[in-house]
Amino acid sequence: MIKIIWSKDELSTLEEQLHNNHVNYVLINHLDNLPDHVVGIEIDDEKVDDLKKVIEMIEYEKMQMFFPTLDGFVQLYISNIYYIEAFGEDIVCHMRNLEQQHIKKLLYQLEMILEPYHFVRISKSFIVNLRQIKYIKVGLNAKLHLTLNNQSQLEVTRSFVKKFKKQLDL
Structure with a gap:
């Protein structure tokens, strides 16, 4: 599993990208030692290539x-x-x-x-x-x-x- 920590405020954009790229993921709302304004996302190791595409798209959105x-x-x-x-x-x-x-x-x-x-x-x-x-x-x-x-x-x-x-x- 790959774990990503992401801002709850920007979660909808990330979820949309994950959904559009057919990436299976699990949201974890409470992780130890993390502030309330973030969320954990777990993604299957086999989806690394899809995850790279999603990260590139998110970087583009923030550029x-x-x-x-x-x-x-x-x-x-x-x-x-x-x-x-x-x-x-x-x-x-x-x-x-x-x-x-x-x-x-x-x-x-x-x-x-x-x-x-x-x-x-x-x-x-x-x-x-x-x-x-x-x-x-x-x-x-x-x-x-x-x-x-x-x-x-x-x-x-x-x-x-x-x-x-x-x-x-x-």
Whole structure:
């Protein structure tokens, strides 16, 4: 058995990840020498690979990064970003809860910074969070149409389709 100690406040997120990855686990509410605000989780040794995936997803959910703005820096959760859009030199980060944040950085620089976190460039003006894609539809002229989890519609232009497919192993 593998034992994990986790915050009760964040337990629902972890339970969702364990459930989605079909990991069998047991919750232990009272462990010796542990404060009341934590819970123990026991997972079968045979599910170590699944557990690694879950831990990676949780790390992603908690990952924060500072981005430069016009008047300073803002700290954003990477998982809250749906896509980043460029309007000339104006860069807008579209996030959960219809929130938008203006970023003072060039799009190609953001592309390089965010690539390890499953972001990919889909056109001259857009970078998308691959984990926020709900549906991909093949369009005319070898373009792809994306529907994101927030119902936003984006298009992968022809010159970016090959790289996009490679990122998704399609």
